[in-house]
Amino acid sequence: MRTTVGIIGAGPAGLLLARLLHQAGVECVVLEARDRAYVERRQRAGLLEQGAADILRDCGAGDRLDREGLLHRGFELRFEGRSHRVDLPSMTGGRTVTIYPQTEVVKDLIALQLVDGPPLLFEAPVIAVEKADSEQPLIRFVRDGREQTLECEFVAGCDGSYGASRRALPADEVRLHERTYPYSWLGILADVPPSCDELVMAGHERGFALQSMRTPAVSRLYLQVPNGTDPNDWSDDRIWDELDVRLAADGWTLQRGPILAKSVSTLRSQVVEPMRYGRLLLAGDAAHLVPPSGAKGMNLALADALTMARGFIHWHGSGSSDLLDHYSDNCLRRVWQAQHFCHEMTTLLHTAPDADGYDRQMQLTRLRRLTRPTAAAAEFAENYAGLPLI
Missing domain, CATH: 3.30.9.10 (D-Amino Acid Oxidase, subunit A, domain 2)
Structure with missing residues (x-):
């Protein structure tokens, strides 16, 4: 098999990336180790920032979000037996958040993908990512009981902190920052x-x-x-x-x-620096973890996918790798800001x-x-x- 972007992992980052690339005419294939039922049951985060919700709407995944999502204009902090409401719109220029479980985001994106999107292969565990530092990386995976190869121009690693993408990183090329x-x-x-x-x-x-x-x-x-x-x-x-x-x-x-x-x-917290090695780019939990007290995990994953998609689309249309070359730096600025906020929330409460x-x-x-x-x-x-x- 051959494609332009091989995407490993059908979580929010991988699925949103596939959707954005498909809409821009960039070929891609998504490989997911688990079956569809398992992926759609995985319990994860449930809070969408204003920007993340807008991304989903813009790519066509906002219908059920707008019907079933719970719009929140604030939240409460409680201490010393008293409750204090934090009003978000009055301090953020009108921005709000929406409670909408990650399982539902995934279901919506999978439904779009299976109707008119690029190939999404379930039960296709990746064995290894090879030649990531070359112009033609390879993804080795198993499907229907036999090993197969996906040749790509780029690999998007969206398969979590224990996935094949993280394992493909040479230890002497990256730094792992972590806190438990x-x-x-x-x-x-x-x-x-x-x-x-x-x-x-x-x-x-x-x-x-x-x-x-x-x-x-x-x-x-x-x-x-x-x-x-x-x-x-x-x-x-x-x-x-x-x-x-x-x-x-x-x-x-x-x-x-x-x-x-x-x-x-x-x-726990983790950050991989840089978020790119050769033609392997990391997104979501493959690149960073945050404690849930800040509710940033899914939002960071969607932001990574948007940034990566813009880089691939720019490269596909112009031949320029400028945006891809700055992918890691652009993402890490946001990642470290989110790490700081989550750390503050955690130690504060x-x-x-x-x-x-x-x-x-x-x-x-x-x-x-x-x-x-x-x-x-x-x-x-x-x-x-x-x-x-x-």
């Missing part, structure tokens, strides 16, 4: 309407808590727990009781319901295992400043709603 935080999230999916129409993030002395949602009828909630926690050690009643304590505010009641699923996730009274007062001082009409509050809101994509 000393706490995790116990997350639950509950069959109960959200107790608040907007997200609620609590910085309690016992640890962070988050009230979010997947739909108007299904809630998504999180608790900070120690690393290594077994979710089975937390009964349903214990989870609800702890959420009650950490999310408490005057005049507010947490609605309880059946817990459909629970899991524990470690909070979580309680470190060795935290003392001094640490708590530093958090409270910062929180009070962010919930008043200050320049710091405006910058905070701008980062939450999302910086310009390019």
Whole structure:
């Protein structure tokens, strides 16, 4: 097989890239290791920045987003038993965010791809990316029980931090920056309407808590727990009781319901520099990870895909590699800004295992400043709603 751009991974980055290239007449093939049902069930992030939602609309994937997405004009910060609403439009020039699960973004993009897009091959795990530093890289993959080869002009690695794209990077050509935080999230999916129409993030002395949602009828909630926690050690009643304590505010009641699923996730950050080696370009989790407290993972992936698509389209139309040559630098500026915001959100709202009274007062001082009409509050809101994509 031959194509112009070989895309590894059918997550948000790979699928959006394929859609944008197809619309511009650039040939591509998407290879995905898992089957379609698995890909459409993968639970991930659920918040779209204004810019990310606009990208999806522009490429034709906005119909269901506009019907079913939950538009949020703000969110709540809770500490010291009080709730403080952050109004996004008033501090961001009108920008908002939308709650729309990544699973639904993926379903929408897959549906478009299968109707009129370039080839999307499920159950096609990639074995290796070879000759990435040449003018004709190769992707070796398995499909229908036999090994096959995809010859490309470029390879787009959108297959996560453990994928073949990351493995293809020579150790002496890249730098990996990483941080693992000393706490995790116990997350639950509950069959109960959200107790608040907007997200609620609590910085309690016992640890962070988050009230979010997947739909108007299904809630998504999180608790900070120690690393290594077994979710089975937390009964349903214990989870609800702890959420009650950490999310408490005057005049507010947490609605309880059946817990459909629970899991524990470690909070960690990673950045690969540069995000390009030869003709292999990385996007999404293959290039960077952020802790979920900043809700930037899917948004960064979509921004990478847009930046990469513009580079490929410019190269295809003009023969110039100028935009591709600056792909890594352009993306990394946004990536590091998002890393900074996520790190700030994480350390601001979580309680470190060795935290003392001094640490708590530093958090409270910062929180009070962010919930008043200050320049710091405006910058905070701008980062939450999302910086310009390019």
